[in-house]
Amino acid sequence: MDADIIRVEPVPGAPALIRPGQLLTDASGMAAVSRWTTAVAEVDGIFRIRLSPGVDVCDLVTAVRGRGHPASPNHVLVGQPLFFGGPASRPFPADPLPPPEAAGDAVTVAVADTGLTAHPWWRSHPWFLEQRREAAELPDADGDGELDAQAGHGTFVAGLVLRSAPGARVRPLRVLDSHGIGDEAGLLRALTRLRNDPPQVLNLSFGGHTFDDHSSPLVETALAGLSATAVVACAGNTASDRPFWPAALPGVIAVGALDAAEEARAPFSAHGPWVDACARGEWLTSSFLEHGAFRGYARWSGTSFAAAVVSGVIAAAARGRTPREAAAHVLDPLRTRQIPDLGVAVPMPR
Numbered sequence: 001m002d003a004d005i006i007r008v009e010p011v012p013g014a015p016a017l018i019r020p021g022q023l024l025t026d027a028s029g030m031a032a033v034s035r036w037t038t039a040v041a042e043v044d045g046i047f048r049i050r051l052s053p054g055v056d057v058c059d060l061v062t063a064v065r066g067r068g069h070p071a072s073p074n075h076v077l078v079g080q081p082l083f084f085g086g087p088a089s090r091p092f093p094a095d096p097l098p099p100p101e102a103a104g105d106a107v108t109v110a111v112a113d114t115g116l117t118a119h120p121w122w123r124s125h126p127w128f129l130e131q132r133r134e135a136a137e138l139p140d141a142d143g144d145g146e147l148d149a150q151a152g153h154g155t156f157v158a159g160l161v162l163r164s165a166p167g168a169r170v171r172p173l174r175v176l177d178s179h180g181i182g183d184e185a186g187l188l189r190a191l192t193r194l195r196n197d198p199p200q201v202l203n204l205s206f207g208g209h210t211f212d213d214h215s216s217p218l219v220e221t222a223l224a225g226l227s228a229t230a231v232v233a234c235a236g237n238t239a240s241d242r243p244f245w246p247a248a249l250p251g252v253i254a255v256g257a258l259d260a261a262e263e264a265r266a267p268f269s270a271h272g273p274w275v276d277a278c279a280r281g282e283w284l285t286s287s288f289l290e291h292g293a294f295r296g297y298a299r300w301s302g303t304s305f306a307a308a309v310v311s312g313v314i315a316a317a318a319r320g321r322t323p324r325e326a327a328a329h330v331l332d333p334l335r336t337r338q339i340p341d342l343g344v345a346v347p348m349p350r
Contacts, residue, residue, distance in 0.1 A: 005076050005181070008211050010058050014242065016209045017076035019183055023049045023057050024218055029069035036060060044192040046218060048074065048185050058211045070217035072184060075245075077208045079114065079150045079180030080237045080304040091152060091298040094285045100166035107315040108169045109161050110199040110229075111308075112190050113154030113206070114138075114180065116172035119287045119296060121162060127169040135172040139291045141179075150180030152289040156300055157205050157308040159287030164312020164349050171199055176206055184216060187246075191222040198226050200323040203311040204233040204252075205304035207244045215249050223249060230323040232311040234303040241272030241341065248274040253314075253327060255307040256342045257281025264339075269303055271341040277331055278342040279313075281306035310346050 009015040023033060025047050030040075039050040051057060057073045064071040081089060099121045106127075117137040122128045139151040158170045173190045176182040187204075194202070210216060223231055223246065235256040236244035247254035253276045257269035260282040265271060269281060284305045288298035310330070318326035329335075331344045338344055 008058055010211055011213070014209065014213055016211045018057065018211065019074040019076065021051045021053070021055070021057060022074035023051055023061060023071060024074055024185060024188070025049065025064065025069060025071040026218070029064050029071050032064050032067055032069050033060065043189055046185070046188050062212070065217070070221065072216040072218050073211055075184045075208055075210055075216065077176070077182045077184065077187060077206050079153045079176050079206045080234050081150065081153070081180070081300060081302045091156070091288060091294070091300040093293045093295065094297040094299045096295070096297050097285060100162045102167035106167055106169045107165060107201065107318045108171055108199040109165065109201040109203060109311055109315050110171040110173060110194060111154060111158050111161065111203045112173040112175045112187070113157055114150055114152070114176045114178055115154045115174040116158055116170065117152070117155045117289055119155060119159070121159060121287055122170070127171070131172060135174050137289060138178045139289050141177060147289070147291050147294070148178035150176065151178040151291070152298065153180060153205070153304065156286045156288055156298060157203060157304060160284060160305055160308035161203065161312040161315065163286065164309055165315035168312070168315045180206070182206060184219060188218060188222055191226070195225055198229045200229065200318050201311050201315045202226065202229050202231045203308055204231065204246060205307050207233060207236055207247055209242060210245055213243055215245055219246055220249055223252060228323060230314050230318070230327040232307050232314065234307040235270040235275050237268040237302050238270045239268050240270060242270070243272070243274055244270050253277055253310065253331070255279060255303060255310045257303045257306040258342070258345065262345065262347065265342055266301070268301070269342070273341065275341060276343040277310050277346050278339060278344070279306040279309040279346040280348045309348050313346055313349065
């Protein structure tokens, strides 16, 4: 494990990953932790505090919350292909697909992920040409000549969104590195950037567990501020019913994965009463990087990609509807079947 990631387990059997010695809070919580603070970085009202050596960040967060201040460890967030092995734990090269045909009014879908590469499906589109260089995918950040573990994840997700919603405008936000690792502080910065120009749909194909199995109050507040946006997040490839964040937040559409036949839960998918919807998550084909054996297309599995399908379907339904109305339409249990502990089954567009 990287030196800047540690595993904590205040509750036996319920581990979480955090950045060591880092606490997140707002201005109101600064005074409450000042005696344990060695350094502070602030962005848009969120303070990332480095704590004195030996301070238990989880205990301190609990105490700060008890005094009425929002606080959180800097939880590590990960993209969600299959980390525990199996035949689909990595992407596989695939044959090219025809580009999605643009149709209808453009709906903006923000994809917070590993970034986005130029691809034949969109390299000449105005929305891609407007993107900032810092949102580009990095295929081999460590320079070892091999494709990094989750390089291409954001490009794959964007392609699935467009397959479901041809003509959508994708707005990439790089919050994960090419190994699929990010953190709560990075997510909060990205959400702040969206506040003044919110997208209709926001796709979050990553997440993690928290140290106490409760939501981060900072992330919950930031997402609640995007009140006009339909927020979709993957339920995680944990094969368990343990809440996975930010998917398990109220107001966020948590998406689990169905098998390739779209009949039953994929064996890796998280499940539980907090999961709102499900879509195919096994052996999906989408856009990818050009690197080594890959020629711009891949097949991959995970709840990350089921979430992208649902984001696209909601974006397609948002033509002529508000995003919240579109989400309610797509998730209407009277329109399609429900699967226990997976919510409404959203068919993949053909």
